[in-house]
Amino acid sequence: MEPSLPAGDQLGEERWVRSEDCVRPIFRFLKALLRLGYASRELSWTVVTERSQLVLKHDVVNPAHAGIHGFMGSAAKEFGGWDIRLIDVDDRLLVQMEDLFTVSLDSQGETWAYRNREWYRQRLIPVQSCEPSACLYRQNGVYVVIGGAGGIGEAWTEHMIRTYQAQVIWVGRRSKDEWIQDKLDRLAALGPEPLYIEADASKHTDLQRAYEQIKQRHTHIHGVIHSAIVLADQSLINMEEDRFNQVYSAKADVCVQMASVFEQETLDFVLFFSSIQSFARAPGQSNYSAGCTFKDAFAQSLSQEWSCPVKIVNWSYWGSFGIVVSKEYQERMAQAGVGSIEPSEAMRTLDILLGSPLNQLVLMKTTSQATRETNDAKEQVTVYPESSGVNLQNLRNNYKLGDQKKLQLIH
Known part of the structure; x- marks a missing residue:
């Protein structure tokens, strides 16, 4: 679990000047395990960062630990015996440890995010x-x-x-x-x-x-x-x-x-x-x-x-x-x-x-x-362009009752 960092309410070099150091310890730790022969052993990781991912509109992002997700995601694919949970939380002090282990281990190194006691997963949408x-x-x-x-x-x-x-x-x-x-x-x-x-x-x-x-x-x-x-x-x-x-x-x-x-x-x-x-x-x-x-x-x-x-x-x-x-x-x-x-x-x-x-x-x-x-x-x-004149009421009429969340997003 990566250590908490101050909230990002002021921008400047001081905020991320040591950003590389947030990934380097993980690199060194992983290399030490490889020297001990863990490349061919089964190994399970749970890696937790705090506020490194933008999930909800009002999330305040601190990117210093974000590189860990790309790094560990790639590592998961290199070593067939390794399974990894990659998790980003909004406030680790408010997360129960048992909640983190409800996420299944993953060999593909994809990121899960935990916000307001709900789980989110990143997807590409056309x-x-x-x-x-x-x-x-x-x-x-x-x-x-x-x-x-x-x-x-x-x-x-x-x-x-x-x-x-x-x-x-x-x-x-x-x-x-x-x-x-x-x-x-x-x-x-x-x-x-x-x-x-x-x-x-x-x-x-x-x-x-x-x-x-x-x-x-x-x-x-x-x-x-x-x-x-x-x-x-x-x-x-x-x-x-x-x-x-x-x-x-x-x-x-x-x-x-x-x-x-x-x-x-x-x-x-x-x-x-x-x-x-x-x-x-x-x-x-x-x-x-x-x-x-x-x-x-x-x-x-x-x-x-x-x-x-x-x-x-x-x-x-x-x-x-x-x-x-x-x-x-x-x-x-x-x-x-x-x-x-x-x-x-x-x-x-x-x-x-x-x-x-x-x-x-x-x-x-x-x-x-x-x-x-x-x-x-x-x-x-x-x-749609702002001048397209899309009629929101027509869109609402075309949606079923079960699509209320989508209607709220459109509105």
Whole structure:
């Protein structure tokens, strides 16, 4: 059971500056068990966190322990003899110990949440949407993309330059070499050339210096995008702590520093590029899954603190852009029944996300019925534009008496 943390009623670097330490002890403990031979033994875990998941509308999220859910979810799939309960509670002092053990052990590493003496489980539900009713992008806007030189950041930048003549600033750890300059030259032919600033956004001094450079050029920044990623897949039995930290830091530490550096800006939006691994928690990706579940929870917490919209998109597989374009990975995805996201589809999804009341969307293309059935097809979310004139009374008339809870949600 992870120790309680103070309620998150003030945002700032101090609140999560040791966020990585909340996952590292679990990593070390698990590695110690593996050294003792527990990889091949039967083992049952019950892991409890407090307020790390957004379940009910008024939950106050503290993301510091959220990475544990991704980490342990991936571990559950790596070791066939391990069964794991992953539980998040609203106040562990109010939870009876026997209540925690009413949840069945699980080999898939999915999270349960306990709120007001009721159990909740996360599910993906298909979304149908009309045309976006609003757009948060603006012509000639100024946008900062952390990790922008990566494939997805580049695709987004191209869309923004073509469509909005946007001025995009990329912040990245890599020196501006020929590979990056070629990207900048290609995009410059379409409109305003992106600016590249070398900085490690996981370090406060680096990102603060980059921010000051941007402000010397631009009075206003209109949006910030967290697109940083490091992939270094490896089984936990072989993974060293440095490798874990390298991947986790690109997600978690960048979140913390981004909030600290940009909190005084009057932004139109903040956008977090996350991954389907927040939910899939694949074996061999415990470091990445931990970073993604932290990132999602951090964004949810930020949305409760900041006045601008804070949105999350969980990408599935990009086959033509991004960090996993190898033939080997393409074959793996094809066997799993997962299709490649193309840039036009991704930009359309972002338009829907930014122009709707939804705070989070998953984009995943499926090529097999078995993959489609992993989602909950019994329910569907439909997003209507505000001006659609939907008649709530007609909706009520079409529902049965047993659907009163759904009617309350619609209202």
